[in-house]
Amino acid sequence: MRKQGLSTYWKCQLFGWGAASLYWAFKGLTGEGFMLSLAVCFFITDMLCYIGITHIYRAIARHAGWNQLGAQQLLWRLIPAVIIMGVVFMVVTIAKLYLLKYWLVPSFHPPFREYAAMAAEPTFIAGVRLMAIWLLAYHLYHYSQREIRIATEKAKLELITSEMQLQQLTGQLQPHFLFNSLNLVKSMVRNEPEQARRAIDLLASLLRSSLYEKDMALIPFSEEMEIVGDYLELQQLRWGEILRITHHLAADTEEIKIPRWSIQTLVENAVKHGIMQQQDGGVIRIHAARQEPFLMVTVTNTGAWKPATGTGIGLQNLRDRLALHYHGDAALEIHTDELNVSATIKIPLHAKI
Template sequence: MNKRVVYWICQVGGWGLYTLFLIGMIALFGGENSITRSTLILQSIIYVSLILFSHLFRLHIQRKNWLDLSIGKLIPRAILGTFITATLAQIFIHIIIYLLVPLSGISGFSWGGFVGYVFNIFLVLILWAAIYFIIKFIEKNRNSELEKLELKSALQEAELMILKNQVNPHFLFNALNNIRSLILVEPEKARKMVTHISDLLRYSIQFNASEKVGLKAEIEIVKDYLQLESIQFQERLRYTFTIDPETENVQIPPMAIQLLVENAIKHGLSTQKGGGEIHIKTNIEQNHLLIEVTNSGQLKPIQKREGVGLKNLVERMKILFGHFAEFRLENSSKETVTATLKIPLK
């Protein structure tokens, strides 16, 4: 059943039972003649007022995010809020029964009686608030456990996707073919390229055991990757790095920058006859690590913005950093596209 429906059933039913209890107590101690038309109207007004003001109190709790507070901060707010709600409810009730709908048989207004009625409503609302917070905290803990299970499942799925997408088979095929063509012509360069591809494969295999790696290690593997791609693209591929030394020890998702660079080459440089430039930049800004990979080219309106690799990266970012991490892919100028990762620092 919908939570909103359940809430209103509890509101109407719960305060209805309380009103019947009050009527029963009046009959028990005041006798049968105490149940008059004015008494029933008064109890109906109290019933509607309690539903209204407890609901307004609930809206205030939600608007101020009290459910996210610690117990030490919540208790004084709940007590003060309940007292204010009880006072406002009694003011509302007194205005109706003494000014708007005067009832016969009701004793005249007195400050002592008003304070007593506020205190009674205050006690009842304290019980209402306690039940409400207990239900919400149980629900919050249950949702937290479900989220943990979902995150664990998502992490396992993401790890499987990482294994499948660590190194693009098509890239390896091209790299090996290019190295083979270099063996007779430039054997020394071919040996260096074999070293680069060996480092890339070793890194790709090793990082599976870790959720995060140091940025410096990631940059080194990106350089290996670019060296291998330069065999095919030659002078069409130009790249530069601007790495802030303060960022080198920051932990990031493995293969994150490599995926951004791979995407820049695949969807940017490879589509242009003259190739282009790639610039990798890192810096710290407002307690966040910013990683920017800018390449020549433009995003097309019909172009698919995120491939499998980038979707994989975004999912890993969500698992590791939650909503504090950001990923953007946009045209940064009329001639360039920039992919940006924003990762929170502890």
């Protein structure tokens, strides 16, 4: 069984009061009438008495739940606590000093009442100062630990919430994409059986990616392009030569992690709302390159931009996923001219996800 060492509390108690006791012993060493036996007794009794006083306070504070109080509530308890502990410190210290000196110093025999009256004020002030320092250190430590714990729990909750939102968004996107693909295959089964068989193979590959790898929220860019390739081949089986595809993908982009189905969403949107709306079809161009500090991926299609038909589930879903993954550092931008529509994703290369 693994042995547990001293807790942080006891380490601080021993170190703090040990350092203070050694300081007082050193002051005695540099003064007049130093006695080693008296110094050792002072050191031992200082450690026992003052650790005892503060430990009793700790037990009371923990039982009363003071470590869970707000600053203002705690302050009204600390003020009387400091005064009471200062009084206890004064009584214990005067009694301890008097008895040890009385027993160990032959020439020390003043009346206790006179000795106590002379030492009371400076000892009380010293006690209040020391106890105030101890109480502040003790409660500041617990306050900082509580804030760290709250911040950690909040971060965990935000992470869990984000993961749940991402799962919901992915679950929303998958049926949308798959139903469209199934409808496409259905349209080819009767008149184009050979192409339908190839389409089923491609759809099986897409289903495998959807169902068996759905827990991978981020994938290498090269794997995303494999999904895009399957999807575009599936579309070309239906639309033939009216759907033309070109791409320029920089080699140093292959291993960059991006959200699954992010480029596929842009390509699907380009096919559905761009190429399919053109009588003579058109071209889809995919361009990817590093432009520090981003990976820039642009999907351009022939056609006109129609916000009413282009802001449905796909693009909004993608915007939401980018926001959740990259905390506002990623972007989806759409540009248009007379002949083409371009959608560009900016992925931070050095994002903390």
